[in-house]
Amino acid sequence: MKMVIAIIKPFKLEDVRKALDEIGIEGLTVTEVKGYGRQKGHTEIYRGAEYEVTFVPKLKLEIAVPTESVTRVMDTITSMAKTGQIGDGKIFVTPIEQTVRIRTGETDTAAL
């Protein structure tokens, strides 16, 4: 099983979630994060002081999926989260060695 980690623009969350629903991904975990990259931040001025805010708000999606679904999931996210503008984000895939559903003790894909 794999963990698909996607960093996206916040306002894309609903679209992505719905699309994943449709391809049968029944669960995911979202974290509010701050991203640094090509996308410029903005400047804030408070009286005398000016701050270059280099971090932009993003959402991190963590989705555990059976290995065979990885590509489909990645394609879905890519298509839904894309705006074509700098800052659309990334997708990373990392391995998962074990999975358990706390409630039932089920493991592996049964736990999803």
Next chain:
Amino acid sequence: MKMVIAIIKPFKLEDVRKALDEIGIEGLTVTEVKGYGRQKGHTEIYRGAEYEVTFVPKLKLEIAVPTESVTRVMDTITSMAKTGQIGDGKIFVTPIEQTVRIRTGETDTAAL
């Protein structure tokens, strides 16, 4: 070494932490996350507008542990975090290739 990632119900944090303490887990990192899965969210109404809130607040625990302790840690978490109701959460185990303690430069299990 492995990273045990547990997604649990927020009010279970203290129980889990104490239990891990007892089995000698001296450290962990907690993140506030929003979870989507079988557990239903709720509806919010603001004047005319109704919103289906599909995400429920969860906590994500990240615990780096020596490979040999993984099972014990998983069992501890499962037993402490379980309520038997939908939404209890999951545990994922992923590999860690290197570990360093910033303060001392110690590596591997010595870094925990």
Next chain:
Amino acid sequence: MKMVIAIIKPFKLEDVRKALDEIGIEGLTVTEVKGYGRQKGHTEIYRGAEYEVTFVPKLKLEIAVPTESVTRVMDTITSMAKTGQIGDGKIFVTPIEQTVRIRTGETDTAAL
């Protein structure tokens, strides 16, 4: 490619980010987390009630880097984030199997 996960003291963020910039790391993702470990928390008192706050605020940096840069990145972080006091944090390295840049579909290091 690897994911370098660093847990550091919040006020060290800017130093670390700048240093990584200098060694050509163009992107990273930051999450506000709460850490439990050797570093003591503090006690809070509200009228009668006293609370032992065991978690201390930390920042988690996630940096996807080409395998060859891992050591350099780890060294940079270690040197910049170190204060020598308990609670400086940890660095974990985990494997990444795939990477995609949502905007362009580029993969692997090209996606960074």
Next chain:
Amino acid sequence: MAALATAVLVDPSWAQEAAAPAAKAPDLTVDKGDTTWMLISTIIVLLMTIPGLALFYGGMVRTKNMLSVLTQVLAIQAIACLVWFCWAYSIAFTSGADHGFGSFFGGFTKIFANTVEGSVPLTNKVESFSIGVGMYEWLFMCFQMTFCAITTALAIGGFAERIKFSAIVAFAILWPTVVYAPIAHMVWYWPGPSGVATGSTDVPGLIWSFGALDFAGGTVVHITAGIAGFVGAILLGRRLGYGKEPMPPHSLVLTMVGASLLWVGWFGFNAGSNLESNEYAILAMANTFIATAAAGLSWMLVEWLFKGKPSLLGLVSGVVAGLVAVTPASGFVGPMGALVLGLVAGIVCFFFCTAIKSALGYDDTLDVFGIHAIGGILGALATGILVDPALGGAGIVDYAKCTVTDGVYGAPCGALEYNMATQLLAQAKGVLVTVAWSAIGSLAVYTVIAVIFGLRVSEEKEREGLDISEHGERAYNM
């Protein structure tokens, strides 16, 4: 002596009319208790706008637009102060008898609060609603200044979260001049007790001349602002993602604080509009307690019934709806009338802000139409009915029937013959004129602004949020 004798023999009312032309107006005397009351009323109406309205509105928008709302409200407060002082007060509260449109707006004789010739007319007085009871004009000017400011600020609720700040600045200069001041003139410019008693020939405001009643500004403030906000909402169009993305209020806590301060300050608004610290101020206070409480509860209960849960937002919305509805009625109706008015207002506004709004699909961000325009119209019409003494109302004073004592008019003054049909008609005409003027005037103002600055920010800026894109700040850096 002989004169007296005859006066005694003849029918007194006739004698009075006969006496009238002869009799003269009383000197205006100022009581420090009244002055203090109006100082305070002015202060707490300011409290309604800042921070009251700013928080009530701000709490309902998304975090990324919080500061924009606060900045808009505070800037409007500041700009309206100057506009009012510089020229709008004169447009509203001087006679327009010298030009053809005297029933629509006044003249420029009192621009810069009458300080043009450099002198400081500290002791100028205006008359309250009791014959011979005076009030220093500058205090009246300050009190009315706060009304101009809050009305202008209320209007922007219709198009919050998408308007340019430059457009707001222009709006705050033009709108009070073109829309608010004339309507204030139409409703509230009149010869005053002594003027009526002495049969003044000055040209009163159009709506006043209809005989329409508006104790504290249901028409002038709420209908005017509600319509302006509505027109703006239509012109600017819906917010990005409206109806698709969730847009929950970012802090109902602040909204509740704002609503509470609105209620608190509203006593200055309603009871203060009596311009005098007497029984009528107290009546206005009692009604402002009762109608407001009733409306808050009725909204909460219908929501509980139809949506399953009683919400804080529903309760505070009802509270505001009640305050709006009782505004024109506060000094005219009795407490029982206020109770009924409040109960109805909560229910009517609830349906306008829920069912009807979603049916029509316009994006009036903060429901300035559903609450202020609708509540104001409801209140204006209800005032025409509930003022009826037979319904426990206070009735209408007829200053043409004031007592004459040694050739000077004085209290008590008689009561006007009440006729429901007539009064309702007068109220309805007042409402119509107000709606029309506000709609057309506001449209004109928006058009001018649209041409010069444009009204709406770019998609990207709207998405990023106005706080950062328009003001370069973030509301919270926790």
Next chain:
Amino acid sequence: MAALATAVLVDPSWAQEAAAPAAKAPDLTVDKGDTTWMLISTIIVLLMTIPGLALFYGGMVRTKNMLSVLTQVLAIQAIACLVWFCWAYSIAFTSGADHGFGSFFGGFTKIFANTVEGSVPLTNKVESFSIGVGMYEWLFMCFQMTFCAITTALAIGGFAERIKFSAIVAFAILWPTVVYAPIAHMVWYWPGPSGVATGSTDVPGLIWSFGALDFAGGTVVHITAGIAGFVGAILLGRRLGYGKEPMPPHSLVLTMVGASLLWVGWFGFNAGSNLESNEYAILAMANTFIATAAAGLSWMLVEWLFKGKPSLLGLVSGVVAGLVAVTPASGFVGPMGALVLGLVAGIVCFFFCTAIKSALGYDDTLDVFGIHAIGGILGALATGILVDPALGGAGIVDYAKCTVTDGVYGAPCGALEYNMATQLLAQAKGVLVTVAWSAIGSLAVYTVIAVIFGLRVSEEKEREGLDISEHGERAYNM
């Protein structure tokens, strides 16, 4: 002439008594300065409840229950307004001479603020504490209305974070009727200066007849609410996880804002209770500054001493404790007395909210018992001591000794012979009756509600938080 001569010869006091029956009560005259003062006092007591108390309480609960507290306080404010206007005012402030329980509660002659017969008795007057000085009754009704509301809202602090909203609604209807109004009658229903002077035979309130002093409601408001909250806390039981999970205040910022507004509004509460804008209102103000400051600091200092750090919550808790303690004393004690009272109040309440509370283990969520009941009892007793002129107190006026001028009673009135034992006993009896009535009455109210709606939400709802489970909203959507 001869009569005068004799009068001069005899002991004047005797002459006065002799004259008394002959003399009649003065007409009540209303001063606009007083009217303005009472209008404002009413307004700022409303400010105490919304947003003051709502924020003070809300800031101390957990985020997930924030809105529930705000909704409860605002709903209570609204319901209490109507209950008071409709019947509770009549229960509290009309004579019960026609039924057997006149010393416990009044009658129904003034339900709907005396508008039953449709007329609007705008000019009804009541007498202040100066003989002949009148106040319009509806203003008195509004002022007292705000007291009823805040008292009811204070009580819910005992069982916040776990009570059903439906139970709160029922509570807001029943409790003021069964508990608050009768106690207000017992403490504050009396014949008034003129009544006493003319030897009125009306049945005064029980506690008033003890000779117990309560200037602004230490007994009526604070003990009553504190006991009701305490009983509720016991009945509902502890919150889930109480003592196990941490339950820190979610926003001490809001709590501080609330406490500040409480202090600000409390001048309307204490100085306003003088019903007149004179030296005694000023005395009440001075004491409300001094005792409050002293209590805030003494709480902060003992906390610094015993807990190691001076906390904001400690400071504001002390401030509120001081306000509570000085309430019954404000117009009776001197500033030095207020200073002492404040210092003691901060320390006593600190120990009740810390040591004693954790010893007993009850879960009085917001310490309405430790601060309001205890502070109120302390203040009530201390008033009995510190009113002593020998201790710089203002003493007690004896309206049976007012001056008679051409057959009419008038100021100045004499002073009552002070005896500490007697006075302390009277105060103690007043406290006991209040505690008993509030405990029993509240218990009855809770029982009825428990039977009809149930008092406490389900475990699941409590865990999810009342905001979502009871109101379907979240306080913050940042």
Next chain:
Amino acid sequence: MAALATAVLVDPSWAQEAAAPAAKAPDLTVDKGDTTWMLISTIIVLLMTIPGLALFYGGMVRTKNMLSVLTQVLAIQAIACLVWFCWAYSIAFTSGADHGFGSFFGGFTKIFANTVEGSVPLTNKVESFSIGVGMYEWLFMCFQMTFCAITTALAIGGFAERIKFSAIVAFAILWPTVVYAPIAHMVWYWPGPSGVATGSTDVPGLIWSFGALDFAGGTVVHITAGIAGFVGAILLGRRLGYGKEPMPPHSLVLTMVGASLLWVGWFGFNAGSNLESNEYAILAMANTFIATAAAGLSWMLVEWLFKGKPSLLGLVSGVVAGLVAVTPASGFVGPMGALVLGLVAGIVCFFFCTAIKSALGYDDTLDVFGIHAIGGILGALATGILVDPALGGAGIVDYAKCTVTDGVYGAPCGALEYNMATQLLAQAKGVLVTVAWSAIGSLAVYTVIAVIFGLRVSEEKEREGLDISEHGERAYNM
């Protein structure tokens, strides 16, 4: 009879002077309208400090220091109340004729608000600015108490986020005693209208004797606090990471709420300083609207021009700058003068808080120097110019020229011959003395505190934040 005849024949002014010695001071009469006005003014000046200033300041610091600011402000409010009541009032407002330094500070005859001998002098009166118009002294004492508190609280803005709480407590005790009270004495201690009229030989305050004007405390409050804060900022040094780490305001929302409450309460401050509810209070109100609005907008506009965006922080900073600048001028200048003053104040303070501040590189955390000291100096000097009747100013009353009626002085009183140079010089001297006294006095106070407690927290504590390290609490537990 003959005397009268001659009196009529001779030049009246001469007659008056001749009459003067013979004539005596009028009895002081207290109007309830005035009493009510001053009660309210006192209450809303308290509102300025808590929660007003607390939020205005608190919103600008980082989350981790939020509670420390709130605690400091509230603790200062409490301590200052007691210090003022116990001795500082006496230092400021009693004659120092019996010791050599009477023009610098008074004596101890009124410590404990004159209750030393145990009696409660409820009816002591002081004279307002109208001859013969009295005010109860305890009300005056309470009103001035709120000034002492806010001034002390303002000063701490200079060194927020790094000072020890113990140091703040010491500061709140020493500073009002050594710095504030003497300066209040120098500016505001004078014989009063009757005293001047009857040629009192009492020793007035030094700055008053210069003929310097300060209607509501531009010098006493703002310059004094601004300089004290500045000196403290230099002594404590910059915050850790100042200029390196970003330190954005953690909640501009709260800052805006605070600024709004400051504006609202400031009417009590400025119009209340008239001590009487008459035309001059109204003038002060009008000016406090106009200058404030103008300053808010001018700051916003220059910022828009020079920084590219109009910010909320800029707008509120301008609002406060305007309030500060108009404080000394409020009852003296005309509205047009206020308009000009406001526009200038916004611009001048903007440059001090941006360009000049960063040039000099000191860390005045909340710009108490740039806004209060600079704005106060600007206002003090401008008052000297704009009071000129030729510029629409109200002019200066000369109580040595009051009308005498049957041997008693009374209104109207004459006007002082105005000379700009003289007046400006007087104002300048007043400013210099204030700056000097505040700088030296504050330095002394800080030194004493540094020796006893130390001023600044440890690096570690500063980094962790004062909320946890000094108070053991967190502001938000969301």
